[in-house]
Every structure is written in structure tokens, then in C-alpha cells.
Amino acid sequence: MKSFRALVVLLTLGLWVAWLDAARWEVDLDQLLKTTAESEQEKLISRIVSAKPSWQEVSDYLRNLxxxxxxxxxxxxxxxxxxxxxxxxxxxxxxxxxxxxxxxxxxxxxxxxxxxxxxxxxxxxxxxxxxxxxxxxxxxxxxxxxxxxxxxxxxxxxxxxxxxxxxxxxxxxxxxxxxxxxxxxxxxxxxxxxxxxxxxxxxxxxxxxxxxxxxxxxxxxxxxxxxxxxxxxxxxxxxxxxxxxxxxxxxxxxxxxxxxxxxxxxxxxxxxxxxxxxxxxxxxxxxxxxxxxxxxxxxxxxxxxxxxxxxxxxxxxxxxxxxxxxxxxxxxxxxxxLVLTDDRITIGFRHDDTFPGPGIKVREIVEGTAAEQMGLAAGDVIIRGKKRKIKDMDDLMAYKAGLKRGDPIQLTVLRDGQKELLKGTLPPPTNYxxxxxxxxxxxxxxxxxxxxxxxxxxxxxxxxxxxxxxxxxxxxxxxxxxxxxxxxxxxxxxxxxxxxxxxxxxxxxxxxxxxxxxxxx
Missing domain, CATH: 3.40.50.1820 (Alpha/Beta hydrolase fold, catalytic domain)
Structure with a gap:
């Protein structure tokens, strides 16, 4: 009888340990999905692998989060x-x-x-x-x-x-x-x-x-x-x-x-x-x-x-x-x-989109462009394109719509409170x-x-x-x-x-x- 009871106790303990192992890997997996620290992730993965869940159990857990x-x-x-x-x-x-x-x-x-x-x-x-x-x-x-x-x-x-x-x-x-x-x-x-x-x-x-x-x-x-x-x-x-x-x-x-x-x-x-x-x-x-x-x-x-x-x-x-x-x-x-032809009209500056206007304030000049060639500078406020007044980007787009690659370009800017006329030439079309x-x-x-x-x-x-x-x-x-x-x-x-x-x-x-x-x- 004693040996039977001992066997029952051992079996019960074995089942209890197995249940704890199963519960532990699920707890570890839950924690793994929450942490972003790589070192902690490595430790948790190692413990989960050591608990030896089946791939089906792990897959089911992840699919049913x-x-x-x-x-x-x-x-x-x-x-x-x-x-x-x-x-x-x-x-x-x-x-x-x-x-x-x-x-x-x-x-x-x-x-x-x-x-x-x-x-x-x-x-x-x-x-x-x-x-x-x-x-x-x-x-x-x-x-x-x-x-x-x-x-x-x-x-x-x-x-x-x-x-x-x-x-x-x-x-x-x-x-x-x-x-x-x-x-x-x-x-x-x-x-x-x-x-x-x-x-x-x-x-x-x-x-x-x-x-x-x-x-x-x-x-x-x-x-x-x-x-x-x-x-x-x-x-x-x-x-x-x-x-x-x-x-x-x-x-x-x-x-x-x-x-x-x-x-x-x-x-x-x-x-x-x-x-x-x-x-x-x-x-x-x-x-x-x-x-x-x-x-x-x-x-x-x-x-x-x-x-x-x-x-x-x-x-x-x-x-x-x-x-x-x-x-x-x-x-x-x-x-x-595909070989394409770039004939877009790009002057070569980035504008300051926080500037309320009127005009367009230059934030940055792109090297090797018409803007650099004609002497446009950061801080300039563009107020005219040839004879067209420029109050905003829509006006600039309308001015550019009348140009083609290779054309001369004229911009009037405010620089340190003074008007300046800048002249240049747009680059020819390029293939790319x-x-x-x-x-x-x-x-x-x-x-x-x-x-x-x-x-x-x-x-x-x-x-x-x-x-x-x-x-x-x-x-x-x-x-x-x-x-x-x-x-x-x-x-x-x-x-x-x-x-x-x-x-x-x-x-x-x-x-x-x-x-x-x-x-x-």
C-alpha cells in the first residue's frame, strides 16, 4: 500500500511539474511579446525552447493572441x-x-x-x-x-x-x-x-x-x-x-x-x-x-x-x-x-513653407542648378517671374508653365529689403x-x-x-x-x-x- 501511495505521489508530482512547465512557457511567451529589449528577448526565447512546447502549441498561441x-x-x-x-x-x-x-x-x-x-x-x-x-x-x-x-x-x-x-x-x-x-x-x-x-x-x-x-x-x-x-x-x-x-x-x-x-x-x-x-x-x-x-x-x-x-x-x-x-x-x-527625358522646369531651390508671404522665401539652394547659376540665395523672397507677380507657389507654377528647358529665366527677389533682378538659363533636357x-x-x-x-x-x-x-x-x-x-x-x-x-x-x-x-x- 505504501509503495502504491508513493507511486501515486510521484505520478502526481510529475503531472504537477509538467503542468508548471507548460504554464511557464506560456507566461514567458506572453512576456516575450511585450518586451522590446533584445537581451530580455534572448533569455525568454531560451527558456521557452528549454520547456519544449510543440511547434503546434506555439503556433496556436501566436495565432490566437x-x-x-x-x-x-x-x-x-x-x-x-x-x-x-x-x-x-x-x-x-x-x-x-x-x-x-x-x-x-x-x-x-x-x-x-x-x-x-x-x-x-x-x-x-x-x-x-x-x-x-x-x-x-x-x-x-x-x-x-x-x-x-x-x-x-x-x-x-x-x-x-x-x-x-x-x-x-x-x-x-x-x-x-x-x-x-x-x-x-x-x-x-x-x-x-x-x-x-x-x-x-x-x-x-x-x-x-x-x-x-x-x-x-x-x-x-x-x-x-x-x-x-x-x-x-x-x-x-x-x-x-x-x-x-x-x-x-x-x-x-x-x-x-x-x-x-x-x-x-x-x-x-x-x-x-x-x-x-x-x-x-x-x-x-x-x-x-x-x-x-x-x-x-x-x-x-x-x-x-x-x-x-x-x-x-x-x-x-x-x-x-x-x-x-x-x-x-x-x-x-x-x-x-526605360530611358526617360527630364524636361521638367526645376529652378533648383527649396522653399520655406513656414513663410506666410506674399512671395516665396528661399530656404536652400541646390548645387549645380539654374538657381545657383543666377545667384539666388537662401533668404531671398521671390516676388516676380519676369513680368508675372509671384505671391505664392501657384503663381510660381503658372510662371514655370510658360517655360521650357533651355529658356532664359528672370526672377525679381527681395534681398535685405532691396529688389534685385536675377537672370539665368534653364538647363537643357536630360535623359535618365x-x-x-x-x-x-x-x-x-x-x-x-x-x-x-x-x-x-x-x-x-x-x-x-x-x-x-x-x-x-x-x-x-x-x-x-x-x-x-x-x-x-x-x-x-x-x-x-x-x-x-x-x-x-x-x-x-x-x-x-x-x-x-x-x-x-
Missing amino acids: QFPEAETGKIHLRKTTCSDGVERSWILYVPTSYDPVHPTPLFVNLHGGVSRPEPIPDSEALEFMGDNLFKDLAEENGWLLLFPFGQEGATWWDEVGMSNINNLVRTVKREYNVDDDRVWLGGYSDGASAAFLYAMVFPTDYAAFIALSGHMGTGSLGGDLHTYAPNFYNTAVYAVTSFEDQLFPSAKMRPAIQMAREAGGDIFYREQEGEHDFSYAEEELPKIVHFLERHPRDPFPTRIIWESAVPWFGTCRWFAIDRISADPSASWHVDHN YLFKRERPSAMARVSFSANRVEIEGSRLGGFSVFVHPDMIRLERNLVVTVNGEEVFNRRVEPDIDFMLQNFLANRDRKLIYVAKIEVEI
Whole structure:
């Protein structure tokens, strides 16, 4: 009897210890999802792995996270410290219909004029959001609306600005019940140019992109980035241009759209009457809503086409280009690019947008431009363009509309209270490539079916495949071939450490990969 009781006690203790282990890893995982300190994250991950939960238990926990109640129908103005150490504002609008129990779509709205010199003041940020038509769409359709603020040095195409957007998306996903398959990004002018860019370099987070009056090459040219039209294959883009746009007219943007479509890009394109403004909003916004509703993300597409010159921009969904080889490119690896003519009238200065007028106050002169040649200086107030009075930017745009490249230019300015007449000549038209090309790229055409990944690769030196149980059967071997040659053939074992690290990096509850295989060629 005593031995029986002892056995019962031991069994009870064993069950109790097992229950404590199970409870402990869940507590640790809950804490892991809340902390941002890397050292603390490492300790917690180590403890979770030591507790040996199954990958199914970890995946279920992450997929079924619970979220707190939130103030709805309200604009939330918040601050974040970017990678350059500068604190910048951002706004989140939470619709009245938001319910933390139900996954909610998220629209990331990027503004134009991203090169302003100083961080936007809070009062201006709130005023800007108050007039934002996408906020109205968010309320009507039950979307969360994320509105980052950029500036010179933190644009939509430099490291600071891009990492800020990525981090803010993950912040919202950490705090709110976001539908990971209905996250969209779009904007107007510079925000539209960024939408084109993100479709080519960061598509994984997003279901679709909205580009309204933007330029497909701005991210490449302004950010010194290599971008590739075939990457438009993976995520749908809705693009609009205007016939009389002073910056990006339809006639100049149309060839780029056509080239991207010929490269396989999934681009829905419309042209509207109007200048560089949002006057077509009333007609286009309902169509945009319908487009977004019809384009949820496919988290595990059976086919990916991807090209990259740098690993940082090397990932699309479940496939990543890790290394570019020095081999010759394959015959099918064609560079889709375009030579454009820049005949825009740019004088070559940045204006002080805090100056109340009348006139336009010069903040900064751009080197090597007509402004520098004619002696325009910071602090000058432009009051006349030849015979036309200039009270504001609209007047300057009207003066520039009568000029063409190579013409003489005359500006009257106030300098130290005195009028001065400045004369110069606009530069001749110049040709440029739409996309930057200074280094070789690798390209891959990838497909999967029945535990088999087949890759057509060009200059593909190394790659990764992210493994999800909805893609393959883990009890069977995964076979990977490159250009017909088998490079991987074995079972993939789930890796709890990787699962947790990857989830912390992307906060995507639909893309909880259980392992990653890396192949060097």
C-alpha cells in the first residue's frame, strides 16, 4: 500500500511539474511579446525552447493572441524614436467599429512632400489628418489607418524612413487585432512614389498598393536604390495619373506603366483630367475601396517572381535571395528599364513653407542648378517671374508653365529689403534611366507544389525558403531544385527558436513559419 501511495505521489508530482512547465512557457511567451529589449528577448526565447512546447502549441498561441479594448472613433497622435535618434510623430486612426475580437484591415497612408526640413509639428499633423480623405474611408469601411510622418533624412526611400514605416506597422500589429492579409499601403505624390517602391522591395507585409499621382522611379533615383519591374508581379498596384500634372503627367508616366506590365506587373492603371492635385478623389476613392476589397493577400502564393541586387530587399513572402553570384545572367533574365527625358522646369531651390508671404522665401539652394547659376540665395523672397507677380507657389507654377528647358529665366527677389533682378538659363533636357543600375542582380522564378519547390535562377548564389505547414507536409521530404538540379531533399524539422525570432521580426500571425532552409549554390 505504501509503495502504491508513493507511486501515486510521484505520478502526481510529475503531472504537477509538467503542468508548471507548460504554464511557464506560456507566461514567458506572453512576456516575450511585450518586451522590446533584445537581451530580455534572448533569455525568454531560451527558456521557452528549454520547456519544449510543440511547434503546434506555439503556433496556436501566436495565432490566437488576445488584444485589449481601445478608444475608437479617435485620432491617436503618438511619438516614435527613429533609427537616427530623432523623435517623430505618427498618427493612428481607430474606427468606431473596431472590435479587438475581430481582425481589422490596416491602411498605411503615406503623405506627399516628404522632403520638408523639420519634423512636422503636432498641431499641423492633427490638422492634416482632420482633412484626410483616407480617414473618412477608414471610418466608413472599418479600417485602422496608420499615418507616419516623413521629412528630409527620413523620407520614404531612405533607411530611416523605411525602417520607421516597417516598425510602425509592427507596433500597430502588436497592439491591435490587425488582419494580416488585409494590410495595404498607398498615398499621393511622394506617397504614391513610395507605394511603387514598396511593391518592388517590401511586398511581404502588404496585400495591395495605391499609387496616386506618383513616379515609379523616385524611390530608385531619390533613394539610390536598385528596383526591378518584374517584382510588380507579386502584389497588385492601383495607379492613377493626371493629364496636366506638372510633375508626373500621364504622357510621361504611361510608358513606365506599360513597361512594368510587359515585365509581368499586376498594375491596374487609370488616367484622369487635372493637374498635380487630388481633384479626382471623388471618382477614384470608391473604386479604390472596391479594388482593395478584391485584393486580400495570398500569404503562400504558388508562384513568385523576384529580382534583387541587395539582400536587404531580397525577400518576397516565403522566398529570399541571399546572395548574388558573379555568373553571367540567364538568357531569360532581361533587364526591364526605360530611358526617360527630364524636361521638367526645376529652378533648383527649396522653399520655406513656414513663410506666410506674399512671395516665396528661399530656404536652400541646390548645387549645380539654374538657381545657383543666377545667384539666388537662401533668404531671398521671390516676388516676380519676369513680368508675372509671384505671391505664392501657384503663381510660381503658372510662371514655370510658360517655360521650357533651355529658356532664359528672370526672377525679381527681395534681398535685405532691396529688389534685385536675377537672370539665368534653364538647363537643357536630360535623359535618365527610370531605375538605377550600378550592380548585378539575381533573379528567380519560383513555384511550389506537393512538397516540391522549383526555381529557375539567374545569378542566384544563395537563397532561403521559409517553411509553413500550410505549404508543405512536414512528415515528408521537401525537395528543392534549381535549374533542374536537386539542391535539397530531406524533412524539415520545426525550429521553435526560429519561429519566435521570425514572429518578433514581422508580427504576422498568418506567416508563422516553422523553419527556414538556406541553400548556397
